[in-house]
Amino acid sequence: MKYKDVIISKGPRKIEGVVRVSGSKNASLPLLTATLLCEGSVDLINIPNLTDIGILINILQKLGTKINWSEHSLKLTHEQNEEKKIIPEKLANKIRGSILLLAPMLARYKEVILPMPGGCPIGQRPIDFHLYALEQLGAHFEIHEDSVKGVAPNGLTGGIIKFPKPTVTGTENALMAAVVAKGDTEIFNPAFDSEIDELIRFLILCGAKIHKTKDTIQIQGKGSLLQAPKELFSVFADRMEAGSLLAACAITGGSISLKYDKCPGLEPVIDHLKKMGMKIEIMLDGLKAEVVQPLTAVSFITAPHPGFPTDLQAPFMALNCVAQGPSFIEEKIWEKRFFHAEGFKKMGANLVIHENRVDIIGGNKLYGALVEAHDLRGSCALLILSMIAQGTTIMLSPQHLDRGYEFFINKLNMLGAEFNKKTMTEKELQDVYISQIDLIA
Numbered sequence: 144m145k146y147k148d149v150i151i152s153k154g155p156r157k158i159e160g161v162v163r164v165s166g167s168k169n170a171s172l173p174l175l176t177a178t179l180l181c182e183g184s185v186d187l188i189n190i191p192n193l194t195d196i197g198i199l200i201n202i203l204q205k206l207g208t209k210i211n212w213s214e215h216s217l218k219l220t221h222e223q224n225e226e227k228k229i230i231p232e233k234l235a236n237k238i239r240g241s242i243l244l245l246a247p248m249l250a251r252y253k254e255v256i257l258p259m260p261g262g263c264p265i266g267q268r269p270i271d272f273h274l275y276a277l278e279q280l281g282a283h284f285e286i287h288e289d290s291v292k293g294v295a296p297n298g299l300t301g302g303i304i305k306f307p308k309p310t311v312t313g314t315e316n317a318l319m320a321a322v323v324a325k326g327d328t329e330i331f332n333p334a335f336d337s338e339i340d341e342l343i344r345f346l347i348l349c350g351a352k353i354h355k356t357k358d359t360i361q362i363q364g365k366g367s368l369l370q371a372p373k374e375l376f377s378v379f380a381d382r383m384e385a386g387s388l389l390a391a392c393a394i395t396g397g398s399i400s401l402k403y404d405k406c407p408g409l410e411p412v413i414d415h416l417k418k419m420g421m422k423i424e425i426m427l428d429g430l431k432a433e434v435v436q437p438l439t440a441v442s443f444i445t446a447p448h449p450g451f452p453t454d455l456q457a458p459f460m461a462l463n464c465v466a467q468g469p470s471f472i473e474e475k476i477w478e479k480r481f482f483h484a485e486g487f488k489k490m491g492a493n494l495v496i497h498e499n500r501v502d503i504i505g506g507n508k509l510y511g512a513l514v515e516a517h518d519l520r521g522s523c524a525l526l527i528l529s530m531i532a533q534g535t536t537i538m539l540s541p542q543h544l545d546r547g548y549e550f551f552i553n554k555l556n557m558l559g560a561e562f563n564k565k566t567m568t569e570k571e572l573q574d575v576y577i578s579q580i581d582l583i584a
């Protein structure tokens with residue numbers, strides 16, 4: 144008998160209460176690889192416990208890093224010897240974050256063989272900007288079918304990098320190479336996301352010299368490895384989790400308090416929700432959000448920072464299916480990021496999918512359905528929409544959620560949702576499917 148993992152959701156539900164936002168996944172990934180640039184042990188705290196983070200930690204361990212991991216705190220100590228290091232293929236191609244090993248490995252070992260990184264199937268995920276940036280700093284690459292080999296036999300040297308368009312991890316790789324290169328580097332058209340600021344904050348604590356202008360990032364290379372910071376480094380809160388929780392609150396007509404120390408980069412999302420009619424109050428230790436009137440759908444186009452973040456496109460599309468009135472959403476970063484829209488349609492949402500645009504008429508009554516997750520943010524969006532759907536929703540492939548949201552369904556359950564993880568047989572699933580067809584007929 145074949146079994147499948149599922150998340151079962153019972154709706155409609157309203158969420159209310161207080162919840163702490165976990166540490167940022169996309170800030171933690173480059174911080175973990177940036178520790179390779181340091182001499183001495185690095186202490187990171189508030190690192191979220193997620194599959195993608197676990198895989199990267201596992202890769203670092205295989206590269207010889209000693210790691211003590213307790214709850215959300217990590218102490219990392221890298222081996223001193225300079226012998227050749229092999230990044231395990233089976234782990235590297237499970238996550239996109241493995242691309243962040245490229246610059247630190249080159250900087251530390253002067254050579255890297257990186258198996259092609261994996262990640263969510265949200266579109267083409269080329270690495271040409273990464274290779275270009277590191278070539279500008281003196282690295283040479285050979286591209287093979289399943290891997291890329293990079294060398295910098297004489298070490299890295301400063302240079303000029305002009306990105307064709309802003310790239311988040313590309314900018315992070317460029318920064319990590321430039322801080323240890325000999326000489327100065329200037330990065331034109333970098334990404335300016337808050338996760339990059341967090342990496343800069345860490346690198347400066349390690350002794351790097353980095354200056355941000357309005358359009359560029361300037362780096363004075365040290366020409367050698369950095370020193371691990373003396374104090375603990377605490378990662379800020381995850382703005383994508385915060386935004387997803389706010390979308391869940393808005394969808395269910397609820398009221399929540401988000402607790403965090405710092406959550407930079409959430410501003411475009413807060414502004415967007417205010418335009419929709421949500422009441423949001425900024426507090427010293429987080430924010431309070433409440434639905435006090437019917438929300439109006441607001442169209443948006445995803446764009447690099449400070450635009451509307453692509454990583455919240457799916458949860459906010461779910462919200463526009465519930466809010467009043469027509470709207471459109473255009474996805475400008477990834478070409479295949481609408482898998483969730485098919486699931487929304489199954490629940491009764493009124494939307495039309497074009498190539499990189501979705502037109503929505505909000506306010507339709509929604510019903511539980513059998514849906515499938517295809518990527519991280521889409522899985523979250525399907526779940527939060529199911530909270531307002533009448534009846535039972537079953538979501539297949541829930542493993543996508545665990546890649547990037549820490550305790551997400553537990554948090555929502557504490558706020559009033561009803562999610563259960565379960566294993567079902569194919570026969571049980573088929574029965575659900577048939578009963579849904581009966582319902583529609």
Ligand code: EPZ
Pocket residue numbers: 169172239240263267268269270271272273308309310311312313334453454475476477519520547
């Ligand atoms: C980061 O991916 C995030 N991942 C993504 O979050 C996020 O969606 C993305 O930035 C955009 O904000 C991490 O931080 C680990 P990019 P990244 O390079 O760096 C093109 C999530 O859900 N491009 O900024 O891989 C690319 O095709 C994940 O948490 C090239 O053409 O994205 C895209 O159109 C998913 N060549 C644009 O640039 C390259 O070499 C921006 O991508 C690199 C990128």
